[in-house]
Amino acid sequence: MRPEFASPSSSSSSSADRRLNALVRHLATASMVSQTAVAFSPTSGFHGDSVFSHVVRAPEDPILGVTVAYNKDPSPVGAYRTEEGKPLVLNVVRKAEQMLLNDKSRVKEYLPIVGIAEFNKLSAKLIFGADSPAIRENRVTTVQYLSGTGSLRVGAEFLARHYHQKTIYIPQPTWGNHPKVFTLAGLSVKTYRYYDPTTRGMNFQGLLEDLGSAPSGSIVLLHACAHNPTGVDPTLQQWEQIRQLMRSKALLPFFDSAYQGFASGNLDEDAQSIRMFVADGGECFVAQSYAKNMGLYGECVGALSVVCRAADVASKVESQLKLVIRPMFSNPPIHGASIVVTILKDSNMFNEWTIELKAMADRIISMRKQLFDALRARGTPGDWSHIIKQIGMFTFTGLNSKQVEFMTREYHIYMTSDGRISMAGLSSKTVPHLADAIHDAVTRMS
Amino acid sequence: MASSVFSLASATPSASLSSHDIEKGKLNLRNTSLCFKKEKNNPFMKTKSFGRISMVVASNVSRFEGITMAPPDPILGVSEAFKADNHELKLNLGVGAYRTEELQPYVLDVVKKADKLLLEKGENREYLPIEGLAAFNKVTADLLFGADNPVIKQQRVATVQGLSGTGSLRLAAALIERYFPRGEVLISSPTWGNHKNIFNDAKVPWSEYRYYDPKTVGLDFEGMIADIKAAPEGSFILLHGCAHNPTGIDPTPEQWEIIADVIQEKNHIPFFDIAYQGFASGSLDADAASVRMFVARGMEVIAAQSYSKNLGLYAERIGAINVVCSSPDAAARVKSQLKRIARPMYSNPPVHGARIVANIVGDAALFKEWNAEMEMMAGRIKNVRHKLFDSLSSKDKSGKDWSFVLKQIGMFSFTGLNKAQCDNMTNKWHVYMTKDGRISLAGLSLAKCEYLAGAIIDSYHNVS
Numbered sequence: 001m002r003p004e005f006a007s008p009s010s011s012s013s014s015s016a017d018r019r020l021n022a023l024v025r026h027l028a029t030a031s032m033v034s035q036t037a038v039a040f041s042p043t044s045g046f047h048g049d050s051v052f053s054h055v056v057r058a059p060e061d062p063i064l065g066v067t068v069a070y071n072k073d074p075s076p077v078g079a080y081r082t083e084e085g086k087p088l089v090l091n092v093v094r095k096a097e098q099m100l101l102n103d104k105s106r107v108k109e110y111l112p113i114v115g116i117a118e119f120n121k122l123s124a125k126l127i128f129g130a131d132s133p134a135i136r137e138n139r140v141t142t143v144q145y146l147s148g149t150g151s152l153r154v155g156a157e158f159l160a161r162h163y164h165q166k167t168i169y170i171p172q173p174t175w176g177n178h179p180k181v182f183t184l185a186g187l188s189v190k191t192y193r194y195y196d197p198t199t200r201g202m203n204f205q206g207l208l209e210d211l212g213s214a215p216s217g218s219i220v221l222l223h224a225c226a227h228n229p230t231g232v233d234p235t236l237q238q239w240e241q242i243r244q245l246m247r248s249k250a251l252l253p254f255f256d257s258a259y260q261g262f263a264s265g266n267l268d269e270d271a272q273s274i275r276m277f278v279a280d281g282g283e284c285f286v287a288q289s290y291a292k293n294m295g296l297y298g299e300c301v302g303a304l305s306v307v308c309r310a311a312d313v314a315s316k317v318e319s320q321l322k323l324v325i326r327p328m329f330s331n332p333p334i335h336g337a338s339i340v341v342t343i344l345k346d347s348n349m350f351n352e353w354t355i356e357l358k359a360m361a362d363r364i365i366s367m368r369k370q371l372f373d374a375l376r377a378r379g380t381p382g383d384w385s386h387i388i389k390q391i392g393m394f395t396f397t398g399l400n401s402k403q404v405e406f407m408t409r410e411y412h413i414y415m416t417s418d419g420r421i422s423m424a425g426l427s428s429k430t431v432p433h434l435a436d437a438i439h440d441a442v443t444r445m446s
Numbered sequence: 447m448a449s450s451v452f453s454l455a456s457a458t459p460s461a462s463l464s465s466h467d468i469e470k471g472k473l474n475l476r477n478t479s480l481c482f483k484k485e486k487n488n489p490f491m492k493t494k495s496f497g498r499i500s501m502v503v504a505s506n507v508s509r510f511e512g513i514t515m516a517p518p519d520p521i522l523g524v525s526e527a528f529k530a531d532n533h534e535l536k537l538n539l540g541v542g543a544y545r546t547e548e549l550q551p552y553v554l555d556v557v558k559k560a561d562k563l564l565l566e567k568g569e570n571r572e573y574l575p576i577e578g579l580a581a582f583n584k585v586t587a588d589l590l591f592g593a594d595n596p597v598i599k600q601q602r603v604a605t606v607q608g609l610s611g612t613g614s615l616r617l618a619a620a621l622i623e624r625y626f627p628r629g630e631v632l633i634s635s636p637t638w639g640n641h642k643n644i645f646n647d648a649k650v651p652w653s654e655y656r657y658y659d660p661k662t663v664g665l666d667f668e669g670m671i672a673d674i675k676a677a678p679e680g681s682f683i684l685l686h687g688c689a690h691n692p693t694g695i696d697p698t699p700e701q702w703e704i705i706a707d708v709i710q711e712k713n714h715i716p717f718f719d720i721a722y723q724g725f726a727s728g729s730l731d732a733d734a735a736s737v738r739m740f741v742a743r744g745m746e747v748i749a750a751q752s753y754s755k756n757l758g759l760y761a762e763r764i765g766a767i768n769v770v771c772s773s774p775d776a777a778a779r780v781k782s783q784l785k786r787i788a789r790p791m792y793s794n795p796p797v798h799g800a801r802i803v804a805n806i807v808g809d810a811a812l813f814k815e816w817n818a819e820m821e822m823m824a825g826r827i828k829n830v831r832h833k834l835f836d837s838l839s840s841k842d843k844s845g846k847d848w849s850f851v852l853k854q855i856g857m858f859s860f861t862g863l864n865k866a867q868c869d870n871m872t873n874k875w876h877v878y879m880t881k882d883g884r885i886s887l888a889g890l891s892l893a894k895c896e897y898l899a900g901a902i903i904d905s906y907h908n909v910s
Contacts, residue, residue: 050776051680051715051746052769055625058782061576061789079572087570097565107551109543110760113522146609146792153791162513180790217509252509283509297573298797309508319516326519327643328616328791329609334761335798 063176063416078228078393079297080360080424088360090295092352096342106338111331113322115144115303119337122344123303127257127271127288134278138311141318142303144332145325148258148289151304152181155254155285157324158306158317159219160186168219168254169211171195173418175228175256178221187219195230200386200398202232211245219252224286225270226263226392229420233263233391239273243280253277253284262293263392265361267354283307290340292393293357299336360424364393367426371395374435380442393424403441411437521639521880528878536876537894539885542691542857543760544823547891552823554758556815560802571797576785578607578766579800585807586766590720590734590751597741601774604781606767606788607795610760611721611752612640614767618717618748619648620787621769621780622682631682631717632674634658636882638691638719641684655683658693663850663862665695671708679713687720687749688733689856692884696726696855702736706743716740718749725756726856728824730817741770753803755857756820762799827857833892837899844907857888867905875901 082088100106114120120142124135134140145151160166168187170178171194182189192214193206211220222242227233234242246253255274261267277284283306290301304321308314325331343349372387387395399407399419407413413434415421426434518526524540546552577583583605587598597603608614622629631650633641634657645652655677656669674683685705690696697705709716718737724730740747752765767784771777788795806812831851838848851859863871863883871877877898879885890898 050772052625052771052776052780055776055779055783057779058786061785087572089568089571093571094565094568101561101565106553108553108557108759108761109551110522110541110754113519146796149789149793150791162510164509177790177793184790250509291573296571298571298794300792300794300796306510308510310511313508313510313513316513316515317510319518320513322519323516323643324647326522326612326640327647328613329763330612330640331761331763333609333763333796333799336796 061176078292078422078424080292080295080364080393081427083363083427085425085427085430088295090353090356092343092349092356093294093296093339095349095352096339099342100338108334111144111334111337113325113331114318115332116334116337116341118345119144119341120303122341123288124305126267126344127260127274127286127305128278128307129268129271129275132275132278133281134307139308139314140305141308141314141321142305143318143321143325144337145287145302145304146329146332147291147300147302148256148287149177149181149302150300150332151287151289151302152178152254152256153185154321154324154328155287155304155306156182156185156187158321159252159254159285161324162317162320163219163252165215165217165219165252167215168221169214169251170221171207171223171227173229174221174223176416178256182221190214192220194227195232195396197398200232200383200396201389202234202238204234204238208241208245211242211251212249214249214251216250217252218249219254219285220246221254221256222273224255224257224260224273226259226394228258228392229394229416229418230396231390231392231394232386232396234273236272236276239276243277246277247280247282253282255284255286257286258289258292259392260288260293261354261357262361265358265365267357278307281309283309290336294340294343294353295360296336296339299339300333301336301340364423367423367428367431368395370428370431371423371426371435374431375438378435378439380435380439382442393422394420395423396420397438399438399441400446403445406441406445407437410440413437524878524880527872531876531878533876535897537878537889537898539877539879539887539889539898542755542886542888544755544758544857544888545891547826547893549889549891549894552758554816554819556806556812556819557758557802559812559815560805563805564798564801569801574607574794574797574800576789576794577605577781578795579797579804581804581808582607582764582800583766585804586751587768589730589807590723590749590768591738591741591770592731592734595738595741597770602771602777604769604771604777604784606781606784607800608750608765608767608788609763609792609795610754610765611719611750612644612765613763613795614750614752614765615641615644615719616648616791617767617784617787618750618769619645619650620791621784623648623650624783624787626680626682629680629682630678631684632677632714633684634670634686634690636692637684637686639880641719653677657690658695658860660862663860664853665697665701667697667701671704674705674708674714675712677712677714680715681712682715682717682748683709684717684719685736687718687723687737689722689726689858691721691856692858692880692882693860694854694856694858695850695860697736699735699739702739706740706745709740710743710745716745716747718747720749721752722755722856723751724817724820725824728821730756730820744772746771753799757803757806757816759799759802762802763796764799764803827887830887830890830892830895831859833895834887834890834899837895838902841896841899842903842907846906857886859885859887861885861902863902863905864910867909870905870909871901875904877901 080088124140124142128135145154166187167190168182169190169192172191173195179189192210193203196203225233260270263270274286286305288303291297306317343353368388372384375384397419401417404415404417404419528538544552587603587605591598608617631645631652632655633652635654636658655673656666659666688696723733726733737749747770749768754760769780771780806816835848835851861883865881868879868881868883
């Protein structure tokens, strides 16, 4: 039954007619199989063609998609696991939450666009050091955002709008989500050499060459510590060389700090690279995340700091950051940031936190040692010392995608196809199994 | 002046150049003795020696020197101005956040219970999937469309947890930008101030349809229909599901039917912003009637939800974007693309607010309690409207019709005051409101109605 349509000039028809027509169309649709009737346009929303029919299915996220494929055992996603293979909520976090719950004066009113003021102050102190001249001179603006990603995105959007150089150089390789964060923010992305697969260490010469040939003023993404995915960090001497080179070319540093305290076990040590840059009086961007070091992953807590040359510039920058945030999500979520404040401002809780943090870092370092020893014991061909030289949650094993596929098929070990494994997901019990798998993969597949 | 900065051999990093010296970052280095020879064209460099170590120090010029101070947010800026005011009779009718009769912020009892429950459960804090908490996505779609709705049973709804209303709207805007490159959004005149910002930043073109009629302080229905009809076919029409912000003026059920007719005729796509479900009338189902009617007609619908007001979860940032599609396959594809937009924006949404909502809506007793508290909040606002109307009618002898206060619904009322009159409200009466004439009744107590009525009458009659 073909529907009778009211013509566009039917505005003179009664509302009853219009209602009837609408009803007729509705009934007609129900009995129609998607025909391209004259009256229906391809944009029709009826049970025929969807207006979204041209929307294709997006591929699964290469990192989070691995978790989707596998839901039992320790996840290869960068999330810490205990020796028993379980996620960990820090004791000090539970304590903080109890304190927050007991505080009857707490409300859930909208936070300011830039988040909790105390959180911002404490986060800046944590990363730059309490005695940082940049903080003393009010040259830092720190704003609360949605964990590391959110902070990177907002910083990048700001740069795309207000900075004269729209290119960011990212290390090769880098966290899988980095390129999209920057391109969608409006920056163009180039890479600089970073990892040397033959040594499974740094390609420092390549790094210096590539940064050296970058146009003056370009933005450079730096992993503050515990490089993701390789686990390969510059030495302090190398950091100093990088700093000098960058300052001589006026390259703008954008630090991604997702592992402060989690890499070495020491908060100050893991912030040294950043503090070195700030000490020379120059400007930089820093994205901080509390996902790993406080185990607050899903609470999405982070901060973006912009260190400026002058206090008035910092406050102008802050005002412009607010313009980026308001149409994105208005203001940040309160829960995770409140936990952070509770912990950072109380010296006892802060100490408790550093102890739990060190325990996590130490466990990962011990897993590295165990895996290295296990491979040596099996006589697995190759030099595996990079496993103990690399730092942080991840190890770039050096395994190729065929070997990775093999390990998944034969040993049910899930890891990203670039050969990255999450050390945080290992335990003494599972190390032998992994060592067997690596050994098998290396000897049987090349 | 140009040479003086660099002649300071012991220049400290914090010494700043005068703006006279800096012209878009270019500096005259010709006369300076500290110019680094290799980089003649680089103005951002000077060397400094610390004993054995020669440090390359960054220039004194900020790369961001040229940035201007952004204006304060027009809505959130009101609260800041209010805080700075010390007058004892000051009244904050700016932000749409519910206040008790004592004008205190309100955390729902049922939310306190849920918070306690969550702490006792001690669940982990793992990253949520990009699309958010599954339990939350299920209950939020059920709440909006009705759990028995065929679209849900047929899996034709793509639901993704978003950062409250703003974040959910932004995801939809980004989807429109990507997949409907010539797509335009029509927004009501006026509308919530942040709508334009969201579409601007998402690079989606927008235009306005007539909505508010200042003559009647009511709906310009004919103008609305004409403008929707005149829009290019396949436009996105942004509609407030209930309790229009900022006017408080909603179409009647009959008018909604006609709006749906026109949208269908022109193959437009209805795009609902639902920030007040349950908060407007006190009934969750009643406030969802408009959306459900569109969906019942078989239309594809976009709907952004927020739990900021109805559950008082403002700062938890919890909401959702729903896209009702004509097939489950389209819904799955749309959902995958929404995820693809969210991942480079913030990776995954925050877990806490989602768990609170899931726990409350998923538990029959808590859900019932919530409904009761919501009725109470909506009820308080209705009482305040009545009191304000009574005060205005009794105080004002001019015969002006103030009944629009009663006819409007939800948290806000469009008073019809112009900017000069609003300024008078603030400067003379210390009543803080947005300059478009909007007051938040949620911030008004019965006790203050008389005072407010006096302020409104004075501003209306004595200021132009």
